Amino acid sequence: MPLLEHDEYSHNTPGFETPLLSSPGPEETSSPPSLSSAITPRVQRAILNYSLLALLDITFIALQPLILSTPVDSDGLGLSPATIGLVLGSFGLLDGIIEMTCFPWMCRKLGTRRLYSVAIGSFSGAIAAFPIMNWFARRQGYSLMVWVVMGIQLAIMILDGMAFGE
């Protein structure tokens, strides 16, 4: 039965009729399932988690350049656009390389759900880094500690990005 190898596509091809297909069966006119039948409990659970992850991720991505450019007096870091561009640009490059190489390994090592939980939990560390950086910047100016905390924050952000793999 070599025809079965192509059966998933053959019904979409007009004019391509096989002996098997030409005999009309009752289910041959089956329509796609309704939207309500697609919403099973596990679909709801998966979408709920994906939505929360998206909300968390986008709030962070929106806040980061805002806080980096806000003056230190107003709870920001007061960096110039050029510095922010350099930081975020080099982060993007590193993020891509590290996620590409480490994600499959981490996923196997920790398990899919556990890596997801770790990535979600680590968001709190990335968020807490903002007031910590501001605290150092207020007391010491742009000291080494500000950049150390920013480095830790960016490292955590790489882990956060892995949540989207799940």
Added chain:
Amino acid sequence: MFVTTSSPTQDSLGAVNGLARTATSIMRAIGPAAATSFFAVSVERNILGGNLVYFVLILLTIVAFAAAPLLPHEPWPRKTGEGNRIVYQSP
């Protein structure tokens, strides 16, 4: 991975993906406006020493963390061949 494997049949994969995209798009629409507004308000009014936005975000992290155990340890096993194949197995 979890979203695509949660689909009950191969046929409903498109619907499930569409639903997931719709839900996340709504989140991505309200997220930046809400977060940056929270930051502005907490700094302007000096709520919790200007740190209100961080507390709200950490609260959101806790909610998302609490929702994670609703997922199985590994993605649901894929049911290959369901859906379309039924058409051709009919007599």
